[in-house]
Amino acid sequence: MDEEITRQKAIELFLHGHKPASICRELGKTRPWFYKWLKRYQQNPKEEWYKEYSRKPKTVHPTLSPETEQLILKIRKDLESKKYAQIGAISIQWAFHQLGLNPPPIWTIDRVLKRHGLTRKKKKEPKRTNEYPGDKYINVQQLDLVGPRFIKDYGRFYAANMIDLERRCIHTNPVKSKASDHVVRAVCRFWKTFGIPDFLQMDNEMSFRGSNRYPHSFGKLIRFALLHQVTPIFIPQAEPWRNGVIEQFNETFDKKFFRSQRFKDLAHIRQEAQRFENFHNSYYRYKAIGNRTPCDMLNRFPFFAKLAPRYKIPRKLPLIDGKIIFIRFIRSNLKLNVLGESFRVATDLIYSYVEAVVSIEGQSLSVYRDNRLFNSFEYKMPVDWM
Numbered sequence: 496m497d498e499e500i501t502r503q504k505a506i507e508l509f510l511h512g513h514k515p516a517s518i519c520r521e522l523g524k525t526r527p528w529f530y531k532w533l534k535r536y537q538q539n540p541k542e543e544w545y546k547e548y549s550r551k552p553k554t555v556h557p558t559l560s561p562e563t564e565q566l567i568l569k570i571r572k573d574l575e576s577k578k579y580a581q582i583g584a585i586s587i588q589w590a591f592h593q594l595g596l597n598p599p600p601i602w603t604i605d606r607v608l609k610r611h612g613l614t615r616k617k618k619k620e621p622k623r624t625n626e627y628p629g630d631k632y633i634n635v636q637q638l639d640l641v642g643p644r645f646i647k648d649y650g651r652f653y654a655a656n657m658i659d660l661e662r663r664c665i666h667t668n669p670v671k672s673k674a675s676d677h678v679v680r681a682v683c684r685f686w687k688t689f690g691i692p693d694f695l696q697m698d699n700e701m702s703f704r705g706s707n708r709y710p711h712s713f714g715k716l717i718r719f720a721l722l723h724q725v726t727p728i729f730i731p732q733a734e735p736w737r738n739g740v741i742e743q744f745n746e747t748f749d750k751k752f753f754r755s756q757r758f759k760d761l762a763h764i765r766q767e768a769q770r771f772e773n774f775h776n777s778y779y780r781y782k783a784i785g786n787r788t789p790c791d792m793l794n795r796f797p798f799f800a801k802l803a804p805r806y807k808i809p810r811k812l813p814l815i816d817g818k819i820i821f822i823r824f825i826r827s828n829l830k831l832n833v834l835g836e837s838f839r840v841a842t843d844l845i846y847s848y849v850e851a852v853v854s855i856e857g858q859s860l861s862v863y864r865d866n867r868l869f870n871s872f873e874y875k876m877p878v879d880w881m
Contacts, residue, residue, distance in 0.1 A: 506545075559607070567608070570590045571608065633693065634694065635693070637740055638697040639657075640654070641653060653671075659690075663784055664790075664792070664793060665744055682695070689801070691800050704729065710835055728820045729819070731824050731848070747775075775789070776790050814877065818855065819853040824849075838870070844864060855876060858875055859872065
């Protein structure tokens with residue numbers, strides 16, 4: 496299929512309600528490729544957005560004169576003859592200033608030195624083995640629980656807070672307890688309003704993952720996410736900064752909302768939370784999205800699958816397919832901890848971050864670093880197709 500036709504086909508499928516993941520599988524493309532052309536389409540839907548931009552430079556810089564090139568080389572030679580002198584492009588540029596001449600740009604001087612074999616290649620540093628793998632995912636929402644917080648003459652409550660990383664729209668949902676039912680209802684409301692992501696990222700709170708007694712059964716939230724083809728991602732234990740965007744919003748929630756006024760009871764704080772949520776999404780501006788508000792982003796990128804307004808959470812949430820990602824740091828004991836269960840991994844993984852991927856269909860746990868498979872373990876689960 497012609498590349499331009501493929502781009503148009505991808506957007507056509509998306510406008511007809513297909514998820515990015517299924518579109519990429521069908522067309523044999525990557526997620527970054529899809530989101531690049533989705534952005535091009537949304538910026539100019541009526542223009543020929545599917546065509547490549549010209550790569551021709553917009554400005555043509557004047558050619559360096561032979562005299563200037565020779566002066567660069569002469570200054571370099573003079574600097575090399577002086578003990579302790581620096582001989583790089585910045586030093587050469589400074590010498591032009593001292594001679595009362597307008598110096599060429601740094602990159603021009605570097606190009607001249609390189610052309611005459613006067614530069615040394617820096618040694619390539621070996622790749623670190625502990626690069627964090629969780630930053631590569633696209634279309635992610637982060638979830639966290641704040642609390643307990645206390646209302647005078649009422650008691651304690653929690654807040655299930657969510658944020659969409661692409662658009663920075665938030666949802667805050669005060670609840671009585673950390674029970675998974677409350678959390679799932681909060682996620683459901685977010686997906687009805689702002690759309691369903693490809694990934695839901697959270698910490699290792701028991702309300703999110705399920706019971707310690709039956710870890711392979713998984714909790715209600717994981718099952719609810721998998722039912723809607725959303726991949727849960729669990730950040731490393733004791734590293735809350737990996738959920739940095741929602742953690743930062745939690746500070747805003749605490750300072751600008753909870754501690755700024757008095758509340759009577761849970762009903763009152765829920766009412767005010769809805770107002771705060773609407774105000775945030777309409778007026779808060781984020782540098783990460785070009786100093787726009789979340790509502791601006793919703794208007795610019797409205798094509799996201801949502802749960803139907805009257806959607807009701809099923810009583811039974813079957814475990815059928817999908818995958819769950821646990822990001823973990825491997826220490827000197829070479830133990831990978833997944834939901835309280837330990838697995839001994841390859842020696843090469845010491846002091847590095849890994850992705851432990853549970854496959855529902857494969858009944859397996861696979862350990863990856865830099866997209867390379869290092870270990871695979873049997874991981875039996877009570878699925879609903881056996």
